Amino acid sequence: MPIFEYQDVKIDVDEDGFMQEPEKWDETIAKALATTEGVDELTDEHWKVVNYLREYYLKFGIAPMIRKLCKETGFPLKRIYELFPSGPAKGACKVAGLAKPTGCV
């Protein structure tokens, strides 16, 4: 299993860099994972997306629908792509410590 290391952070990830143990996620890990997405600094807007994803994930165990993410954060999809260049699923969810999406999605 690949290991991701950045400064003091050392976590198990899958081949696409998603956390294997999402329960170990914290803000330091989010900042570290963000560097793999080309995001050097997490702004308030980034945190708004990450915190919503995290909150939804803790409640329902999966990522929300992308449309729901846009609606709840008030950001159009285009803005989310600007914040997280690989997009809501591959980028934002990874930073928020969610597992990779599964099923026919």
Add this chain to the structure above:
Amino acid sequence: MKNKKTSIKDFSNKEGQLVELDNSGFLPLPPPYDKQELEPKIGSLTEDARKKYECDLDGVVAVKFPRPETEEEKRILVEKFLSGLKKLFEKENNWGFMQPLFLTMEYCAKCQTCASACPIYNETGEMDIYRPTFRSDILRRLYKTYVKKGGKFFAKVSGNDIEASWTMIARLMELCYRCTICRRCAQTCPVGVDNGLVTREIRKIFSQEMGINVEPLHKKGSVQQLKAGSSTGMIPAAFLDNIEFLEEEVEERTGMNFKWPMDKAGADILLIHNAGEYLAWPENPEAFAIILEAAGISYTLSSELVGYDSVNYGVWYDDVQFARVAIKHAQAARKLGVKKIVLGECGHAHKALTVIADRVFTGEFNIPRESSLTLLDDIIKNGRLKLDPSRNDDIITTLHDPCNVVRLMGIVQPQRNVLKAVSNNFREMTPHGVENYCCGGGSGFAITQDLNFPDWRHTVSGRAKLRQILDVFQDVIGPEQKKYVCAPCSNCKGAMRDMFAAYGLFERCNILYGGLVELVVNAMPEIEKPFLEWEWH
């Protein structure tokens, strides 16, 4: 193309990677992809991945099986494989599929008619390892050598023997994930041999006897579906929350304010969608809800565990997982007392629940099942929807036929009737109907996303479909004309989304993919705003 010709002897014995894949030997694509630099390449595995996983077939990895380290481990794996092989030919262990498999083993005349029907074999410039009979011949030799009485002797005398080495079995493990089970080969065979079934039965040996399968299909697929309620991980509470959100969204988009029927006992129909639709293409279940509401159909959704996700990945690799999920679907329907189950736009769910489940369901579990395509055709034929096809006039449409709906079940005309009722600019691909080509994502490939497998899907298994799409729109291929590939199947949509993105088809040619019901709602004059959002997603 290196190593285009491969003998079964090499397949069994040759050390290292058997063949190298190189796009330049594949059949050239139509413009604008006649320029090779526009075509995605099949990425090489990293040195680490090569060392770690079995990849000695073609350098591509679907199964991600770690290489065994010792001879003893290999010996145990071979033994298990042979034990599973024998079970395929025992009534008690394979009552569902033994007969067609047995006939396939005994009656192939090696005429190779099927080879010319196989898109993967043809598109790769006829690589032997992808020929439908190549895979089947390996299983046939194994069957003759290890299963039939006196097999080792007779097989050797007739030159049909094979040695079950781990090298060979490891290659076979990957090779059974290089066929989409589209079953064009089975359709064309003059004596009824089913080489697609062979692919599936080989996967079964690996899964049921050895616990070897593809993670997105098994661990993250059927196992998760049985535990959480959906292969997407969507638990019932999340499903209900999503429906609430979609109800609001429908109101915003259409002005229609209504509740989606949920767990309504005594409704005529239980409608089950592939749950991936809710997350990836929510406009599809939305369009269904709008149509059924407008047409006044008595139906319900279910929030029962598994009752809201029609997928049944076991149909691709494992009878036990298949039966577990199928029974959950029947139970959800029985609990609500509906007259029948209707399946949304999902091809493999059609195969699983309407066709193969016949071998599992008995008595009161054998509840009638129907395709949504025939239901939609009925609704429109009976004049229950007001439609104005001119609302879709800015789009040229074509129809992709999902293999499981069309070739397997013979549902060909209903979806065409529907599409023609809502589109004045519909054109057929060549060939189509029961002779269609697979989207490239069949048999679980659309969701097998690890390492370099997606590259293989985009350049090899999806190639025939891409060719057809480019051909049908060739006279209007530029980005100024909107073009829509109507693909009434979640897996086909997933495969097209990824393949279109890999080739930049939306940006370069303005070709979008999507379902059928979205076009129907877009043609409903009562809805003011266009329902179809012409955006890449």
